Amino acid sequence: MSNFAIAIHGGCGVMAKVDLSEAEWIDARADLAKALRSGWAVLKKGGRALDAVQAAVEVMEDSPHFNAGHGAALNAAGGHELDASIMDGQTLAAGAIAATRRIRNPVQAARAVLDSGNLVMLVGPAADDYAQARGLAMVEPSYFTTPRRQKALAAMQAHERAGTIKAASEAEKHGTVGAVALDAAGHLAAATSTGGYTNKPVGRVGDSPIIGAGTYARDGVCAVSGTGQGEFFIRHVVGHEIASRVAYLGETLENAAARVILRDLKPYGIGTGLVGVDAHGTVTAPYNTDGMFRGWVTISGDLFVASHHEVYFIERLGTASGSATTA
Template identity: 45%
Template sequence: MHGGAGTLPRGSISAEEERGFRDGLERALRAGVALIDAGRASLDAVEAAVRVLEDDPHFNAGRGAVFDADGGHELDASIMDGRDLRCGAVAGVRNTRNPISLARLVMERSGHVMMAGSGADIFALRNGVPYTTQDHFFTRRRWDALIAAKDGQPAAAVAIGETVGAVAVDRNGDVAAATSTGGMTNMLVGRVGDSPVIGAGTYADNRTLAISCTGTGEGFIRGVAAYDVSALMEYTGAAVQDAAARVITEKIPALGATGGAIALDPHSILATPHSTPGLINGYLTRDGTIVTRLYDDETPTR
């Protein structure tokens, strides 16, 4: 799992806030592994894990989404199955509680890859997804951040919880990836970043890896970051840690963007590269050990 790239120095949040972030990551990891332990596919696991963080106000996805310039919420998500490269995505949805599940519905029931705006929300209703009002996504912290941005105040020294994502490999060696976000504080209405763009913010291929990205979305789109990591592995034989580090810490910064990613190959080798000072993330090993990493000094840069 990841909960966003940024910077989180030690001492910058309260003990209660720290518990909130770590508990959220742990709940998400346990939700995913419970399905894998039950013999379900990695695709089911990443959807379930991301749903947990979409319902957690600590994270910029679903309930804790940031506000756009008009004081509303626009939600993006994507999901991909490494077995056959099937994928689904939604952008700019406003009335769907769990965009990641809607992205999967697009993949499985629409014949399309991406749906956007009101059409995606209507598609949700037609497929039995309850209507969710915008006030469900309100949090005081995000509202205060919008007001600060409107007032021209400088960005906070602590930047946390921008985008969430999950990658998994199941007992069959199949990989899957999922990403969900509320976008950027005070962004123009209609702006879409990399999270719902297959190949930019999300990618999964059983031949290479599953990857979910977070950061300055425009740069990740321009660099086709997620697919580029997969292509390096496929065409050059690079290891997941080397390929991910090359793209995330070299290519993307050269485009003027920063961010990070979680990448997992079919052999369960994990990479967590980031060009930001830190990357909120967590993982669960085969023996059931859970590790959560919040602070800048907890996560290696590759």
């Protein structure tokens, strides 16, 4: 059996430590750990990286602590428009949905698009109808709303009226969830899901469903899932840029990802982050904000999660063969 590895992020729009109770931070970290366990279980029994990243993202979509699925951000009209994508590094097959309103787990719809074999992206009501026709769970839009997101919308609209948008916290602005994995057969995959940024214009689509920008995977190179202001991830084609630096310049994933997040995007003064895994199982998770929800499982099966600087060991899940490392 070869190396296998998984890493996740829950967005770089992390609140200051004082903004939540310790119990709420514990709950958020518990959901990160739950997502990792779900993905790791797929990999440990020899499953596909594609299934592992989907499983991990589904857990985070079901959690109110992250901006995807239940707990997604509200747009300027007080509604939800959700985006997601998934990519198979073995075949470069990909699926994406954008501006959907009723799909309980958007990543499942993205996977259905991928599995169709002849589509890459569907948007709006057509994507909702596509998911419903395939038996995916559908919900009323109110399912996605939480008090925290309502509070964030009110805060962002107040900033807008006062002309102080730049003073808004990352937590008020945006968030995303994502997962990357390498399976025992050496195949890579990535998936990303988001509600976009708070108070976004109706119809706005960011980088999360854009293959090559917010999500990218290529066997033998790396898999990447990003978080941050999507317009800049699209302009810089961040996922593909990182893979290209690894493939063509021979840079390590850690160096390539750090260059893009900490150097190329720095002039814009925006919050950004990502998780990535390379063909050897090495994981990296750079970010330029006060914190980023993130987690990974080491080669020994040790599960770690974090929100700010401190990294928490949660448990040992079991041993995988190989020599994957965490950067």
